[in-house]
Amino acid sequence: xxxxxxxxxxxxxxxxxxxxxxxxxxxxxAILDAGLICHVGFGVEGRPWVFPTTYARVGEVVYLHGxxxxxxxxxxxxxxxxxxxxxxxxxxxxxxxxxxxxxNYRSVMLFGVAQPVIDESEKREALLAIVDHxxxxxxxxxxxxxxxxxxxxxxxxLPITEGSAKVRTGPPIDDAGDMGLSHWAxxxxxxxxxxxxxxxxxxxxxxxxxxxxxxSGAGGSVGPTQPAPLPTPSYLTDWAxxxxxxxx
Amino acid sequence: xxxxxxxxxxxxxxxxxxxxxxxxxxxxxAILDAGLICHVGFGVEGRPWVFPTTYARVGEVVYLHGxxxxxxxxxxxxxxxxxxxxxxxxxxxxxxxxxxxxxNYRSVMLFGVAQPVIDESEKREALLAIVDHxxxxxxxxxxxxxxxxxxxxxxxxLPITEGSAKVRTGPPIDDAGDMGLSHWAxxxxxxxxxxxxxxxxxxxxxxxxxxxxxxSGAGGSVGPTQPAPLPTPSYLTDWAxxxxxxxx
Numbered sequence: 500x501x502x503x504x505x506x507x508x509x510x511x512x513x514x515x516x517x518x519x520x521x522x523x524x525x526x527x528x529a530i531l532d533a534g535l536i537c538h539v540g541f542g543v544e545g546r547p548w549v550f551p552t553t554y555a556r557v558g559e560v561v562y563l564h565g566x567x568x569x570x571x572x573x574x575x576x577x578x579x580x581x582x583x584x585x586x587x588x589x590x591x592x593x594x595x596x597x598x599x600x601x602x603n604y605r606s607v608m609l610f611g612v613a614q615p616v617i618d619e620s621e622k623r624e625a626l627l628a629i630v631d632h633x634x635x636x637x638x639x640x641x642x643x644x645x646x647x648x649x650x651x652x653x654x655x656x657l658p659i660t661e662g663s664a665k666v667r668t669g670p671p672i673d674d675a676g677d678m679g680l681s682h683w684a685x686x687x688x689x690x691x692x693x694x695x696x697x698x699x700x701x702x703x704x705x706x707x708x709x710x711x712x713x714x715s716g717a718g719g720s721v722g723p724t725q726p727a728p729l730p731t732p733s734y735l736t737d738w739a740x741x742x743x744x745x746x747x
Numbered sequence: 748x749x750x751x752x753x754x755x756x757x758x759x760x761x762x763x764x765x766x767x768x769x770x771x772x773x774x775x776x777a778i779l780d781a782g783l784i785c786h787v788g789f790g791v792e793g794r795p796w797v798f799p800t801t802y803a804r805v806g807e808v809v810y811l812h813g814x815x816x817x818x819x820x821x822x823x824x825x826x827x828x829x830x831x832x833x834x835x836x837x838x839x840x841x842x843x844x845x846x847x848x849x850x851n852y853r854s855v856m857l858f859g860v861a862q863p864v865i866d867e868s869e870k871r872e873a874l875l876a877i878v879d880h881x882x883x884x885x886x887x888x889x890x891x892x893x894x895x896x897x898x899x900x901x902x903x904x905l906p907i908t909e910g911s912a913k914v915r916t917g918p919p920i921d922d923a924g925d926m927g928l929s930h931w932a933x934x935x936x937x938x939x940x941x942x943x944x945x946x947x948x949x950x951x952x953x954x955x956x957x958x959x960x961x962x963s964g965a966g967g968s969v970g971p972t973q974p975a976p977l978p979t980p981s982y983l984t985d986w987a988x989x990x991x992x993x994x995x
Contacts, residue, residue, distance in 0.1 A: 510794070510796075514816075514817075514818050515814060515816065515817060515818075535836055535850075535937075536834060536836060536850070536852075538786035538788075538797050538799075538832055538834070539797070540786075540788035540795040540796065540797035540830070541795050542790040542793065542794075542795050545790065545793075545828065546758070546790075546828045546830075546858070547788040547789050547790050547795055547828055547829060547830040548758075548788065548830050548856075549786050549787070549788035549797050549830045549831070549832040549856065550832065550856070551786075551832060551834040551852070551854055553848075553850065566763060568762075568763065569762075569763060570762050570763075580793065580794045580795055581795060582788070582794075582795045582796050582797045583797070584786055584797040584798065584799060586784060586786070586799040588783055588784060588939065590942075591881050591882060593881075593882065593885060593889070593983075594889070595889060595890055596889060596890040596892075596896075597874055597875055597878045597886065597889040597890060597891055597892055598874070598890075598892045598893075598896040598900070600801075600877075600878050600881065600885075600889070602783075602784070602801065602881075604784075604799070606799055608796075608797065608798070610794070626845055626846070627845055629848075630845045630848050633839050633841075633848065633850075634839060634841065634935065637841060637845075637848075638845065640930050640931060641841070641842070641843060641844060641845040641848070641930050642843055642844040642845060642846075642925060642928055642930065643845055644844070644845055644846045645846075648844075648846040652846070670945070670947050670948055670949060671947050671949070673947075673949070677890060678949070680890055681977065682888050682889050682890065682977075683888060683944075683946070683977045683978075683979065683980050683983070684946070684947040684949075685944055685945050685946040685947045686944070686945045686947075687882065687941050687942070687944050687945075687983055687986060688941065688942035688943070688944075688945065689783075689939050689940070689941055689942070690939070690940055690942060691836065691937050691938070691939055691940075692937070692938055692939075692940040693935050693936065693937055694838075694935070694936035694937070694938060695936070696931075696933055696934070696935050696936075697918070697933050697934045697935075697936065698931070698932070698933040699918050699919050699921075699932040699933045700918055701918060701919070701921070701926070701932075729929065729930075729931045730931075731931065732931050735841075735931070735935055738935060
C-alpha cells in the first residue's frame with residue numbers, strides 16, 4: 500500500500516517503549532478492524548469520561564453511534580475533542596521478575612473532533628457498517644434501518660488523521676541476572692473465542708424453544724403456521740475466520 | 748454482603764437503559780476482578796487521553812502503575828481527574844433489525860482523583876497484586892520487586908467511591924413487527940480463552956528450545972549444567988477457572 504503514514508504529533512509521538520509504536524495506516528486500520536469495541540474519552544467541564552461502544556471503520560473514517568438523546572454522542576456531535584482507543588489482548592507475558600510482567604497486545608489511539616452525520620444514506624451505511632463489523636455478512640441478513648430509526652439515531656464520523664498504534668509481541672524479556680531463577684517464564688496466549696450460537700428463544704418454532712422435532716414437522720403440537728427454525732448462518736459458524744480476514 | 752451501594756451522583760446516574768445499571772459494590776468488584784485491562788481517561792489542556800493498562804483491585808481501591816517517567820501516570824499522580832473503565836465482552840446480540848443490534852457485556856466506570864503511593868510496602872503489595880490479577884498464584888512464582896525497581900515505578904491508588912456498573916445479558920429484543928422476518932436472531936457468546944502456554948525460548952534447556960529429550964537428560968548436547976525445563980504451572984493450566992473464581 501502506498502498511503503502515507505499518520506503524521507507524528509505531540510499526542511502521537513511515543514514517549515516510552517518507542518519500539519512498540521506504529522504510525523502506518525495499514526497497521527492502524529488492521530487493529531481497528533480486528534477490535535469489537537472502542538473506548539471513547541472526552542471531557543465535560545474538565546472531568547473525563549470513558550465509555551465503551553461499538554464502531555466501524557470505513558476507509559479513513561471511524562463511525563460511532565447512539566440514540567439522539569445519548570449524552571456521550573451529543574457531546575461528541577457538539578464538537579468536543581475526543582480520544583478513541585481500541586485494544587486487543589493477545590497474551591500474558593510472564594517474566595521471572597514481577598517487575599517486568601507485561602502483555603502482548605495491539606492498540607490504537609485516535610484523536611480529533613467528530614462531526615455529526617447528517618446525510619441519510621451515509622448514516623444508513625454507517626449503521627450497516629457497524630452491524631457488519633460485529634459479524635461480517637450480517638448486514639445482508641438483517642432488516643435495514645427505517646427513516647424513523649435513522650432520525651432517532653445519532654451517528655458521528657471521526658476522520659483518522661491523528662493517531663498511532665502500539666504493538667507488543669513475543670517472549671518475555673528478563674534481566675540477565677534473573678535467567679537462572681526457577682520461575683516459569685513465557686507467554687499465555689489469549690484470544691476472544693466464539694461459543695455456540697444461541698438462537699432467540701422468542702421465535703416460535705426455533706430449535707431452542709420447541710426442540711429439533713419441530714423442524715421435521717413430525718407430529719407434536721407445532722402446527723403448520725409455525726415458522727421452521729432457521730439454520731445457523733455461515734457468517735456465525737465462520738465468524739472468527741471472517742473477522743480475521745477483514746482485519747488484514 | 749452488607750456493604751452499602753456506591754452513591755448515585757451526576758456522573759453515575761444512568762441516563763439511558765437504566766435497567767442495565769448496577770451500583771452495588773459486589774457487582775462493581777466482580778467486574779473489576781474479571782477484567783484484565785482497564786481504559787484510563789484524563790484530560791490535559793482540555794484534550795482527552797484514553798490509554799489501556801493493567802490494574803488490580805485490592806479491597807476498595809484500584810491500583811495502576813507505570814514507569815516514573817510515564818506521562819499518563821505522572822498526570823494522574825499530579826491530581827488530574829480520572830475515569831477508569833473496564834469492559835468485558837460476553838457476546839454479540841444479533842437482532843432481526845440492524846437498528847437493535849447490541850452486545851452482551853459487563854462494564855464499570857470509576858471516577859475520581861488518584862493518589863501516588865509513597866509507602867514502599869503498599870507499593871510492593873500493589874505491584875504483586877497486579878501480577879496476581881493477571882494470573883492468580885503468579886506472585887508466589889516470580890521474583891519480588893527490589894527497592895530499586897520500586898523507586899523506578901509510579902503506583903497510584905484510586906479509591907472506589909464514585910462509579911457504576913452496566914450489564915446486558917440475555918436474548919435479542921426485537922420489535923414485534925419484525926418477529927416474522929426470516930433473519931437469524933440470537934446471541935453469539937464470546938469469551939477470552941487461553942491457548943497453550945509458550946515457554947520462554949530464551950531459557951537454556953526449556954522444552955521449546957531443545958526439545959523434550961532435554962528433560963530426560965538422555966544424551967544429546969545438553970550438559971548437566973543446563974537447568975531442566977520447568978513444568979507448566981497449575982495456575983496457567985487452570986487460569987480460566989482461577990480467574991473466574993476470583994471474580995465472584
